[in-house]
Amino acid sequence: MTSSTMIAGAAHTAEAPAASEFREPPREAWYCVKSTGSLAAGAMTSITVLGEQVVLGRMKTGRLFALRDRCPHRGAPLSQGRFDGEAITCPFHGWRFGGDGRCQAMPTLVDGDVADPGQVKVGEFPVCESDGIIWLYMGTGLAAAPPVPALTLAGPALCRVAVSVLVEASYDLCVLSLIDPGHVGYVHNSWWWRPTATAREKVKDFEPLPFGFRMRAHQASTNSRGYRLFGRPQTEVDFLLPGQRIERIRIGERSIINATFATPIDARRTLFTNVLLADLPQLMPLSPVIRWAARAFLRQDQRILELAQQGLERKPTMLLLGQADRLAQWYFRLKRDYAAARHEGKAFSNTLVPERLRWRT
Ligand code: FES
Numbered sequence: 593m594t595s596s597t598m599i600a601g602a603a604h605t606a607e608a609p610a611a612s613e614f615r616e617p618p619r620e621a622w623y624c625v626k627s628t629g630s631l632a633a634g635a636m637t638s639i640t641v642l643g644e645q646v647v648l649g650r651m652k653t654g655r656l657f658a659l660r661d662r663c664p665h666r667g668a669p670l671s672q673g674r675f676d677g678e679a680i681t682c683p684f685h686g687w688r689f690g691g692d693g694r695c696q697a698m699p700t701l702v703d704g705d706v707a708d709p710g711q712v713k714v715g716e717f718p719v720c721e722s723d724g725i726i727w728l729y730m731g732t733g734l735a736a737a738p739p740v741p742a743l744t745l746a747g748p749a750l751c752r753v754a755v756s757v758l759v760e761a762s763y764d765l766c767v768l769s770l771i772d773p774g775h776v777g778y779v780h781n782s783w784w785w786r787p788t789a790t791a792r793e794k795v796k797d798f799e800p801l802p803f804g805f806r807m808r809a810h811q812a813s814t815n816s817r818g819y820r821l822f823g824r825p826q827t828e829v830d831f832l833l834p835g836q837r838i839e840r841i842r843i844g845e846r847s848i849i850n851a852t853f854a855t856p857i858d859a860r861r862t863l864f865t866n867v868l869l870a871d872l873p874q875l876m877p878l879s880p881v882i883r884w885a886a887r888a889f890l891r892q893d894q895r896i897l898e899l900a901q902q903g904l905e906r907k908p909t910m911l912l913l914g915q916a917d918r919l920a921q922w923y924f925r926l927k928r929d930y931a932a933a934r935h936e937g938k939a940f941s942n943t944l945v946p947e948r949l950r951w952r953t
């Protein structure tokens with residue numbers, strides 16, 4: 593990898609996955625779709641992920657399900673039907689489907705009709721719940737995919753805040769903003785976070801992870817007011833495929849996890865979900881302030897990303913220069929190698945090596 597990279601529609605050979613595959617979010621990945629608390633037992637909702645409509649619901653037993661939001665009879669959206677906590681009734685002709693997608697009843701059938709409802713099935717997607725987040729998987733070969741990340745605190749979670757913001761920008765552009773040290777002082781230059789005027793040179797050590805890389809534990813920046821609230825804590829940041837940034841902040845025996853997940857809604861829209869978990873009792877009464885700050889932070893990203901998206905639509909190339917853009921280069925490399933491994937049916941192996949990077953922010 594050179595120090596200057598232009599990402600454009602690169603040529604590809606017959607053996608390699610198509611260039612378009614590098615530019616699209618991986619299908620073989622878990623995506624954060626909702627906060628656990630936002631889907632009660634007996635409720636269902638329509639979501640779009642990777643451009644496909646999915647009906648996501650929770651049976652009255654508590655079990656989650658995710659089905660293609662399209663009735664196989666005439667295509668009506670099942671999410672517009674009725675759900676009684678056990679089955680969905682299609683709004684068009686009343687076919688009933690269980691949470692496993694199998695048709696249980698076709699009300700118009702009479703004795704002698706040659707039709708077996710049990711033979712009709714709506715596509716089902718793996719869905720799981722972990723640390724208060726609902727995750728959806730829409731690809732094949734689940735066993736070879738990056739696992740759902742563990743958001744484990746040292747003690748029980750006493751404070752939990754989750755905020756989502758929809759950004760009208762491509763997945764790659766949004767994911768790059770999670771690992772872009774250069775934008776912090778300009779986009780997030782609020783008085784309460786980091787004024788631009790305080791920029792200074794930083795040195796960070798990185799090491800590879802099975803599906804990403806880690807910025808090794810270091811003392812948080814002195815020019816970030818947000819960190820200074822906690823003295824100067826130790827912080828460690830993981831970036832994981834498909835587009836996850838997980839920061840773990842240690843304050844003595846206590847800890848904070850600040851995680852941001854990018855979910856591809858379609859080719860031009862990406863959902864950011866920010867989850868903050870902490871075992872610090874003093875943060876409990878501050879939840880409303882944390883929610884406000886997290887939303888303000890994501891909106892700062894949303895604004896600049898939507899403007900940059902317009903520029904990329906006029907000319908779809910970008911330059912990756914210097915050590916501050918090395919993380920972006922690593923992202924494209926991980927994504928390309930993961931796509932190639934899946935295409936060839938091989939286990940993914942991360943080829944990144946430990947590296948020290950310097951930049952000015
Ligand atoms: S379209 Fe669903 S039952 Fe006819």
Ligand SMILES: [Fe+2]
Pocket residue numbers: 769770775776779780893
């Ligand atoms: Fe940002």
